[in-house]
Amino acid sequence: MITLREVTKRYESTVAVDNLNLEIPAGRVTGFLGPNGAGKSTTMRMIMGLDRPTSGEALIHGKPYSAMKYPLREVGALLEAKALHPGRSAQSHLLAMAQTNGIPRKRVSEVLEIVGLEKVAKKRAGSFSLGMGQRLGIASALLGDPQVLLFDEPVNGLDPDGVRWVRELMRSLAAEGRTVFVSSHLMSEMQLTADHLVVIGKGRLLADDAIEEVIARSSLTAVRVRTPDSHGLNNLTAGLAMPDVEIQRNSEHEIMVSGATVEVIGDLAFNLGVRLHELRVVEASLEEAYMEMTADSIEYKSPKPAGAGTPRPDAQQKVEA
Numbered sequence: 001m002i003t004l005r006e007v008t009k010r011y012e013s014t015v016a017v018d019n020l021n022l023e024i025p026a027g028r029v030t031g032f033l034g035p036n037g038a039g040k041s042t043t044m045r046m047i048m049g050l051d052r053p054t055s056g057e058a059l060i061h062g063k064p065y066s067a068m069k070y071p072l073r074e075v076g077a078l079l080e081a082k083a084l085h086p087g088r089s090a091q092s093h094l095l096a097m098a099q100t101n102g103i104p105r106k107r108v109s110e111v112l113e114i115v116g117l118e119k120v121a122k123k124r125a126g127s128f129s130l131g132m133g134q135r136l137g138i139a140s141a142l143l144g145d146p147q148v149l150l151f152d153e154p155v156n157g158l159d160p161d162g163v164r165w166v167r168e169l170m171r172s173l174a175a176e177g178r179t180v181f182v183s184s185h186l187m188s189e190m191q192l193t194a195d196h197l198v199v200i201g202k203g204r205l206l207a208d209d210a211i212e213e214v215i216a217r218s219s220l221t222a223v224r225v226r227t228p229d230s231h232g233l234n235n236l237t238a239g240l241a242m243p244d245v246e247i248q249r250n251s252e253h254e255i256m257v258s259g260a261t262v263e264v265i266g267d268l269a270f271n272l273g274v275r276l277h278e279l280r281v282v283e284a285s286l287e288e289a290y291m292e293m294t295a296d297s298i299e300y301k302s303p304k305p306a307g308a309g310t311p312r313p314d315a316q317q318k319v320e321a
Contacts (some may be wrong), residue, residue, distance in 0.1 A: 002023070003059045006019050006057075007020045007021075007046060007056035007311075008020070009046060015144070017039040018202070018204045025179065031182055031196070031197045032181060032182060032198050033199045033200075034297070035297055040152075041152060041183075043078055072097060072143055072179060073101060075148045083137075090117055090123065090139075094112070094140065097140060103143060116135060117135055134162075135158075136160070147179060147183075150181045153185070191284060191287075211286065214289055218285035218289035218292055219258055221289075222248070222257055222281075223256070227275055236255075242260075246259055
């Protein structure tokens with residue numbers, strides 16, 4: 001388990017992490033989300049003892065990383081895939097790590113096979129592609145067969161087959177009872193991989209919930225109601241006029257309802273004698289829920305790009321000519 005107790009990190013006048021309290025348990029994949037500059041990398045670095053909290057404490061199984069005699073046997077991390085000597089081979093890089101933590105030599109061969117690099121084990125790591133570097137970084141994290149694993153953008157540079165492999169690896173590690181903490185900007189992949197989400201913005205905790213709950217709380221998650229009875233739909237709409245319920249009229253036969261459950265709407269329709277052809281929840285995507293949640297926490301905003309269909313000025317002139 002990873003535990004953060006009132007962790008704060010300041011850099012002069014800048015607060016990177018602000019009083020963060022978290023418990024990341026074993027047995028599930030916990031996704032770590034937040035905009036650029038939100039404090040994700042700083043948080044992971046503090047867990048790994050690379051940065052010292054200004055206040056509070058970051059613990060792994062109840063102790064700081066610095067107190068571990070053989071840390072690679074307890075914690076594995078991929079925070080920066082290129083943090084290695086470029087002149088060393090993949091095998092030599094892993095052997096050096098293994099020797100400092102009392103890890104058997106045969107484990108090096110095992111993790112190289114797990115990540116698919118056994119055929120390039122003696123190739124210089126500095127010549128690796130970004131995707132191969134990611135695989136070597138994952139091998140480094142797995143080397144000590146640890147119970148706690150942290151991954152920062154593990155699918156960066158991987159092709160679709162590699163992305164799927166990482167997803168399956170994360171879930172299999174969690175199924176073995178390990179603590180798996182994964183940071184990523186790829187919402188669609190996180191939705192397929194994570195069981196639980198931690199979301200931060202401007203260093204503060206915005207969410208610490210099951211992924212289904214994060215999506216369900218989005219105002220974009222709604223119930224679609226469709227009926228051939230337009231008069232009955234009007235009556236149903238009037239009956240749903242209550243606090244915290246929002247209704248969007250799509251047509252004379254369909255509405256979208258936010259703030260009321262399928263059960264409430266279905267019972268009301270039954271009581272009013274309204275025949276329904278459709279009554280179902282239309283969930284927001286994780287990306288939509290995330291964007292809504294972090295809208296006020298985005299530090300670096302870019303101007304909205306012009307639409308793809310907007311003609312260039314020179315093209316417009318040619319048309320008019």
